[in-house]
Amino acid sequence: MDKFPATLVIDLDRIKKNYHIFCDLAGDSCAVSGVVKADGYGLGAAPVAAVLNEEGCRDYFVATPEEGAEIREIVAADSRIYVLNGYYRGFEAEYAHYNLIPVLNSLEEIGRYKNGPCVLHFNTGMNRLGIGAAETKKILDDKSVLKGKEVHCVMSHFACADEKDHPMNRTQFEKFSQIAKHFPGAKKSMANSAGAFLSSDYHFDMIRPGAGIYGLNPQNDKENPVQGVVELRAQILQTVPVAKGETVGYGASYKFEKDTVLATVSLGYADGILRSSSDKGHLFWNGVALPVRGRVSMDLLTVDLGGLPEQGRPRAGDELEVIGPHQSADKLAAAAGTIGYEILTSLGLRYERVYRYEAAVNMVASAGSISA
Amino acid sequence: MDKFPATLVIDLDRIKKNYHIFCDLAGDSCAVSGVVKADGYGLGAAPVAAVLNEEGCRDYFVATPEEGAEIREIVAADSRIYVLNGYYRGFEAEYAHYNLIPVLNSLEEIGRYKNGPCVLHFNTGMNRLGIGAAETKKILDDKSVLKGKEVHCVMSHFACADEKDHPMNRTQFEKFSQIAKHFPGAKKSMANSAGAFLSSDYHFDMIRPGAGIYGLNPQNDKENPVQGVVELRAQILQTVPVAKGETVGYGASYKFEKDTVLATVSLGYADGILRSSSDKGHLFWNGVALPVRGRVSMDLLTVDLGGLPEQGRPRAGDELEVIGPHQSADKLAAAAGTIGYEILTSLGLRYERVYRYEAAVNMVASAGSISA
Numbered sequence: 232m233d234k235f236p237a238t239l240v241i242d243l244d245r246i247k248k249n250y251h252i253f254c255d256l257a258g259d260s261c262a263v264s265g266v267v268k269a270d271g272y273g274l275g276a277a278p279v280a281a282v283l284n285e286e287g288c289r290d291y292f293v294a295t296p297e298e299g300a301e302i303r304e305i306v307a308a309d310s311r312i313y314v315l316n317g318y319y320r321g322f323e324a325e326y327a328h329y330n331l332i333p334v335l336n337s338l339e340e341i342g343r344y345k346n347g348p349c350v351l352h353f354n355t356g357m358n359r360l361g362i363g364a365a366e367t368k369k370i371l372d373d374k375s376v377l378k379g380k381e382v383h384c385v386m387s388h389f390a391c392a393d394e395k396d397h398p399m400n401r402t403q404f405e406k407f408s409q410i411a412k413h414f415p416g417a418k419k420s421m422a423n424s425a426g427a428f429l430s431s432d433y434h435f436d437m438i439r440p441g442a443g444i445y446g447l448n449p450q451n452d453k454e455n456p457v458q459g460v461v462e463l464r465a466q467i468l469q470t471v472p473v474a475k476g477e478t479v480g481y482g483a484s485y486k487f488e489k490d491t492v493l494a495t496v497s498l499g500y501a502d503g504i505l506r507s508s509s510d511k512g513h514l515f516w517n518g519v520a521l522p523v524r525g526r527v528s529m530d531l532l533t534v535d536l537g538g539l540p541e542q543g544r545p546r547a548g549d550e551l552e553v554i555g556p557h558q559s560a561d562k563l564a565a566a567a568g569t570i571g572y573e574i575l576t577s578l579g580l581r582y583e584r585v586y587r588y589e590a591a592v593n594m595v596a597s598a599g600s601i602s603a
Numbered sequence: 604m605d606k607f608p609a610t611l612v613i614d615l616d617r618i619k620k621n622y623h624i625f626c627d628l629a630g631d632s633c634a635v636s637g638v639v640k641a642d643g644y645g646l647g648a649a650p651v652a653a654v655l656n657e658e659g660c661r662d663y664f665v666a667t668p669e670e671g672a673e674i675r676e677i678v679a680a681d682s683r684i685y686v687l688n689g690y691y692r693g694f695e696a697e698y699a700h701y702n703l704i705p706v707l708n709s710l711e712e713i714g715r716y717k718n719g720p721c722v723l724h725f726n727t728g729m730n731r732l733g734i735g736a737a738e739t740k741k742i743l744d745d746k747s748v749l750k751g752k753e754v755h756c757v758m759s760h761f762a763c764a765d766e767k768d769h770p771m772n773r774t775q776f777e778k779f780s781q782i783a784k785h786f787p788g789a790k791k792s793m794a795n796s797a798g799a800f801l802s803s804d805y806h807f808d809m810i811r812p813g814a815g816i817y818g819l820n821p822q823n824d825k826e827n828p829v830q831g832v833v834e835l836r837a838q839i840l841q842t843v844p845v846a847k848g849e850t851v852g853y854g855a856s857y858k859f860e861k862d863t864v865l866a867t868v869s870l871g872y873a874d875g876i877l878r879s880s881s882d883k884g885h886l887f888w889n890g891v892a893l894p895v896r897g898r899v900s901m902d903l904l905t906v907d908l909g910g911l912p913e914q915g916r917p918r919a920g921d922e923l924e925v926i927g928p929h930q931s932a933d934k935l936a937a938a939a940g941t942i943g944y945e946i947l948t949s950l951g952l953r954y955e956r957v958y959r960y961e962a963a964v965n966m967v968a969s970a971g972s973i974s975a
Contacts, residue, residue, distance in 0.1 A: 232672035232701070236691050269873035269901050270952065294902035295869070295953065300604035316869055316902060317840055319608050320920050329604070337841050339919060358843050358851040359867050359903050365844075390855050399855055468689050469709050471730050472737075479730040483762050483771055495731050497667070497688055501641035501948040506941050507879060529641050529944055530666035530688060531731050547711060548692050569878050572901055576873040577949060580642065581667065 236497050238550075239582035240462040241274050243282045244589050246444055249457040250286055253440045256427055261434045262418070264290035266441035268298055268315065273503075273576040274445060274461065278586050280305045283444075285590065292439055296322045299331040311348075311383065317360065318344050332383060336360040338369065338376065346379040351414070355387045355406040356399055371413050384418040384437065385411050392425035392433075393451045400426075404433060411435070424449035428456060447571040448561050455559070461575065463554040463582075465498040465514075469547050470536065479533055480525025485510055487524075491537030492544065494521070496551055499530040503577035504553070508567035515552040516545045608869050610922075611954035612834040613646050615654045616961050618816055621829040622658055625812045628799055633806045634790070636662035638813035640670055640687065645875075645948040646817060646833065650958050652677045655816075657962065664811055668694045671703040683720075683755065689732065690716050704755060708732040710741065710748065718751040723786070727759045727778040728771055743785050756790040756809065757783050764797035764805075765823045772798075776805060783807070796821035800828060819943040820933050827931070833947070835926040835954075837870040837886075841919050842908065851905055852897025857882055859896075863909030864916065866893070868923055871902040875949035876925070880939035887924040888917045895938075 253263045265288045266272075271279035280291060280302040289310045293299045296319055299312045306312070311332055318326070318333035318340045326333060327347075334350040335341050341351075341362075351370075354361025362370065370376055387407040391397035404421065411419045419435035424443030426433045428450055440449070448455035471493040473479065478486050479493060496514065500506040509527045513520040514534050521534035534551070536544045545551065554560050560571035567574070625635045637660045638644075643651035652663060652674040661682045665671045668691055671684045678684070683704055690698070690705035690712045698705060699719075706722040707713050713723075723742075726733025734742065742748055759779040763769035776793065783791045791807035796815035798805045800822055812821070820827035843865040845851065850858050851865060868886065872878040881899045885892040886906050893906035906923070908916045917923065926932050932943035939946070 232669050232697055234694065234697065235669055236667055236688075236694070269871075272901075273873070295608055297604050297607055297953070316608075319840075319869075320838070322606065322608070325604055325606065337919070339841075354843070356850070356855075357853075358845050358849060358865060358897075359900070359905055360841055360843075363844065390850070390853055394854070397855070399850075466692070468691075469711075469732055471726070471732075472735065473730050477730060478728070478762070478771075481729075481762055482766070483728075483769070493730060497691075499641075500945045501645070505877075506945045525730075528731070529644075529948060533731055547709070573872050573878045576901060576951075579948075581669070 235581055235583040237463070237465040237502065237582050238585060239578060240585045240587060241278070242460045242462070242587045243278060244587055245446060245458045245460040246279060247282055247286055247590070249444050249446060249460070250283055250288070252457055253424075253427060253438060253443060257434055257438050260436070262290055262437040263288065264292055264420075264437055264439045266292045266439055266444065267302060268292060268294035268441070269576050270298070272441065272445045272572065273578050275584065275586070276302055277305055278588075279444075282588065284310065290437060295319065296325045296329070296331055300325060300329045303329045303331075313350050313384075334386070335362075337362055338366045341376055341380070344380065348381045348383050350384040350386055351382055351417075353385065353387045353407060353410050355403040357388050357390045359388075361387065367410060371410070382414055382417045384420055385414045386420040389421065389423060389426045392423060392429055393449065395429055395450070395452065400429065442572060445575060446560070447575070448559070455561070459554070459559050461554045461560055462552075463578075464550040465496050465553055467494045467545055467547050467549050467551060468497050468531075469495045470544070471495060471533070478525070481528060482526060485525040489537070491535055493524060493533045494536050494545060494551070495531055495533050497530070498532055498553065499528050501529045502579050502581055503574055504532060505567040505569060505573070505577065507569070508563070512563060512566040513558065515555070515557040516549075517543070518557050520557075521551065607953055607955040609835070609837040609874065609954050610957060611950060612957045612959060613650070614832045614834070614959045615650060616959055617818060617830045617832040618651060619654055619658055619962075621816050621818060621832070622655055622660070624829055625796075625799060625810060625815060629806055629810050632808070634662055634809040635660065636664055636792075636809055636811050638664045638811055638816065639674060640664060640666035640813075641948050642670070644813060644817045644944060645950050647956065647958070648674055649677050650960075651816075654960065656682065662809060667691065668697045668701070668703055672697060672701045675701045675703075685722050685756075706758070707734075709734055710738045713748055713752070716752065720753045720755050722756040722758055723754055723789075725757065725759045725779060725782050727775040729760050729762045733759065739782060743782070754786055754789045756792055757786045758792040761793065761795060761798045764795060764801055765821065767801055767822070767824065772801065814944060817947060818932070819947070820931070827933075831926070831931050833926045833932055834924075835950075836922040837868050837925055839866045839917055839919050839921050839923060840869050840903075841867045842916070843867060843905070850897070853900060854898060857897040861909070863907055865896060865905045866908050866917060866923070867903055867905050869902070870904055870925065871900050873901045874951050874953055875946055876904060877939040877941060877945070877949065879941070880935070884935060884938040885930065887927070887929040888921075889915070890929050892929075893923065
């Protein structure tokens with residue numbers, strides 16, 4: 232059966248629009264890459280890559296070789312697919328077979344990668360992956376370690392670009408600029424979505440927007456410059472009258488102070504509605520926020536209809552808005568104490584995924600994912 | 604490519620053992636059903652159902668019709684598959700086609716379900732799904748609403764069974780017992796894993812262990828009576844020396860008080876390591892706990908190797924234990940402020956899933972899921 236009781240609409244036209252917002256921001260001399268790691272932030276790497284490919288994107292970032300392999304046949308043959316997490320041991324043949332370019336993060340990786348195109352990633356303060364200060368000095372002192380390698384691009388990654396006044400932004404930029412000038416033949420890249428909006432200084436030759444492409448707000452303190460791309464709706468299975476003093480859900484965590492009516496919705500933490508939104512999050516009915524009551528369970532959650540007039544309440548079979556015009560993924564995330572990224576990557580498999588794409592549905596369908 | 608840099612081992616032999624722990628607990632006169640909703644708590648409904656089927660299980664609980672359809676061909680033809688979330692609108696033909704038995708949660712559902720086998724679920728205080736007090740009275744006063752329906756089973760569900768002294772346990776039991784005696788021909792079922800361990804009074808004719816089958820501890824305050832079934836290991840991509848005063852990760856949330864070395868691991872919140880375990884969780888190396896430093900990001904996390912003697916530190920390429928002998932899913936969950944269930948259902952797709960099953964690998968493989 233290929234039929235699900237909850238619907239996840241992914242608007243590829245908006246992904247396209249968001250991509251062009253970054254293209255406009257970047258201008259003619261700066262490329263805009265497509266970041267499609269983690270299955271395209273949970274929304275489907277294949278259809279997203281297919282759309283970005285149509286829009287002229289020729290540089291893709293994934294986290295693992297398996298993610299690179301997944302999009303290899305979807306993007307134009309001359310597209311570059313970079314594996315951010317590096318040159319995984321035991322996958323050497325796959326990089327070659329699928330024409331994947333490793334992002335080399337250490338001298339050790341540089342040593343293992345004998346020949347071919349690569350990206351060099353310099354750690355300027357994120358301290359997660361990347362060539363550190365001591366190793367950077369060694370490379371700059373003696374570039375013979377790079378023999379046989381074509382350095383397509385040198386890159387670094389911001390730790391705090393979503394906080395515009397954070398001093399690390401400038402420090403990281405300056406460190407990277409110093410290193411980058413030693414690689415005049417390579418493209419330079421530093422900015423994620425937040426960095427791209429922060430300053431054109433940070434654009435260099437290629438920006439790498441992830442969050443912004445997927446409609447998440449890249450900037451903590453400003454109105455979202457991009458459009459949300461997800462609509463998530465779920466069905467009310469039942470309405471449940473409860474009396475003052477009664478409780479709901481596991482652990483009886485919520486006690487009602489007055490009589491009310493609950494709506495039990497076919498959606499739980501197995502569907503990406505994080506358990507940390509228990510007693511905190513909201514779903515929406517005709518634009519009205521309905522508070523989550525009690526613990527979110529694996530397959531179900533309950534919201535309070537008491538704030539609505541009796542005649543205006545939804546009934547079993549009606550669909551509530553989880554993500555959409557009244558609630559962004561970022562807002563749903565904030566109630567759960569996290570960020571929109573984690574919501575998107577947690578959505579799971581129990582949805583009918585509907586891809587909206589006005590331009591060329593057939594093209595995406597042939598990529599095998601339009602009705603994944 | 605069907606090759607992943609992180610390995611998730613699911614031990615079907617232990618699932619089998621755990622199932623038999625419940626069979627022993629239940630005794631000869633009580634059936635033990637298989638709860639395989641949410642893709643078998645994230646571990647694969649198909650292989651889990653195949654194993655339980657071999658062990659004689661003939662009653663299965665799923666949340667949605669689509670989940671029921673998935674296991675229909677895997678379990679014996681005479682197995683009963685119950686859809687807990689009810690009789691979904693628009694799926695009526697699928698219930699019939701896949702021989703799925705709806706759990707009817709309201710008079711409205713009873714009305715829509717014209718004929719055939721069903722379960723009646725009475726709400727005794729969970730207030731999530733189930734026939735409420737007023738509707739229950741109507742049914743007991745006039746059973747003609749059940750005409751044409753074969754009531755296989757009557758059930759209810761505990762809200763607080765993991766807290767042994769919670770007064771709701773007894774109250775719910777008594778309410779259910781009162782109702783159940785009106786259905787002498789139907790099986791009676793109330794207990795989840797926790798309820799099954801709490802008291803044999805709660806067993807009735809069928810128990811419904813979920814958590815316990817999957818190795819999660821069903822009881823808050825006691826040693827785990829079942830065995831963990833998951834081993835999760837992930838590769839270190841790089842070790843990163845950091846100096847006193849430096850920070851790591853997004854938001855520079857963790858500042859080091861002394862020089863140390865980090866290990867960056869190929870695992871992030873897109874893989875079920877919840878972002879709420881940032882600066883809180885641990886991974887293990889040779890049984891030693893390595894604290895997570897900084898924010899967990901989408902595809903990566905970093906742990907501190909500073910607690911290990913220099914000679915005993917793991918290196919790039921080594922695998923750390925995420926879930927295994929030193930850290931249960933429950934323990935990993937506790938650090939993230941949640942429960943093991945949410946960890947299991949969030950594991951995602953970027954693993955090589957290895958199913959351990961000594962008895963009949965071929966049987967499971969033919970179910971199409973052994974190397975999912």
